[in-house]
Amino acid sequence: MRFAFLSPLLAFATLVAAHPGEHHSFVRKSDELIAHELMARKCAGAIAEFENQRRVAREAKHPYLARRQTPTTTAPTPHYTTIQNSTCVTAVELTEGPYYIRNEYIRYDLRENQGGVTLVLDVGxxxxxxxxxxxxxxxxxxxxxxxxxxxxxSPGGNVHTDTFLRGGQFTNENGIVELTTLFPGYYTGRTSHIHAMIHKNAQRNANGTIASGSGQVNHIGQFFFDESWNDRVFSTAPYTNTREIRMYNNQDWILWQGGASAFVNTEPLGAALTDGLLGYITVAVDGSKNYRIMNTNVM
Known part of the structure; x- marks a missing residue:
């Protein structure tokens, strides 16, 4: 079970200790959220097969993953009419938060010189x-x-200049992109999560960055991880060097809004944690939407 729902008051009370300036709006337009979820449900069969085909293709090329194949993932012509338990889809819009910076680098590897557990994200x-x-x-x-x-x-760093664990890349002709980052830590008031934004018709700047104000923003959301993976990763260095107070999944009000669909399906890339992790997630977006980027900070 990915998380147990606690009292909303408990979750809200914990959030007040978040990073300075961490203000979130918890008022949602329920009709819009319901409509979005219904649209994702309408595409359930296509979404499930979309992720399964990505798994089959990757496992065929990766020796360790191939050894861990199951009858389901090795089916020669997989076809589902419903979203499977192994399929993670994020469709609910979640807060942008105060730490977005516009015009980040277009790149596949976001790690730079940071330490931690490598996370390869297969995003569809x-x-x-x-x-x-x-x-x-x-x-x-x-x-x-x-x-x-x-x-x-980050403290001691150059505000709006440091770029670690930021940026992105365009999906290929099949709607897929692989991004390499690190399994995220946590900070006081939030459980481990990755922010995500999906842009349509975004323009590139001459210096290799994205023009954040161009095109449409079809999705603003967050990815989460099973607590078992959080426990395992956070017991290793450099995660153990943090001074932040850990919040668990069942205490995070924003995760509660996203629900189980916002979880990354995570598996090991090797026998040891140092070999890294692989995560699959499909982002269901409404291509007709255009959400506003609230943060005006520019790199």
């Missing part, structure tokens, strides 16, 4: 208006490092 984007994969969508990620600080906001 599907448009719920068509139930088809979304090519050339810019998938942008940002997250804290192992000790709980965001690049560009």
């Amino acid at each position: 984007v599907i448009d719920t208006t068509t139930c088809r994969p979304f090519p050339n969508a810019f998938v942008e990620l940002w997250a804290v490092n192992a000790t709980g600080f965001y690049g560009g906001y």
Whole structure:
């Protein structure tokens, strides 16, 4: 079980200790959320097969994953009519938060010189208006490092200059992109999570960055991880060097809004944690939406 729901008051009380300036709006337009979830459900079959085909292709190329194949993932012509337990889809819009920075680098590897457990994210984007994969969508990620600080906001660092664990890349013709980052740490008031933003028709700047104000923003969300993986990763260095107070999944109000669909399906890339982790997630977006980026900070 990924998380147990606690009293909303407990979750809210814990959040007040979040990073300075961490203000979140918990008021949601329920009709919009319901409509979004229904659109994702309409595409359930396409989404489930979309992720399964990505698994089959990757396992065929990776010796360790191939040894761990199951009858389901090795099916020659997989076809599902419903989202499977192994399929993770994030469709609910979640808060942008105060730590976004515009115009980040277009790149596949976001790690820079940071230490921690490597996380290879296989992100698929599907448009719920068509139930088809979304090519050339810019998938942008940002997250804290192992000790709980965001690049560009870390103590002693250069505000709006540090770029670690930030940036993204465009999906290919099949609506898929692989991004390498680190398993995120946590900070006081939030459980471990990765922020995600999906851009449509985004323009590139001449210096290799994305023009955040160009095109449409079809999705603003967050990815989460099973507590068992959090426990395992956070027991290792440099995660053990943090001074932040850990919040668990069942205490995080924002995770509660996202629900089980916002979890990354995570598995090991090797026998040891140092070999890294692989995570699959499909982001279901409404290609007709255009959400506003609230943060005006620019790299």
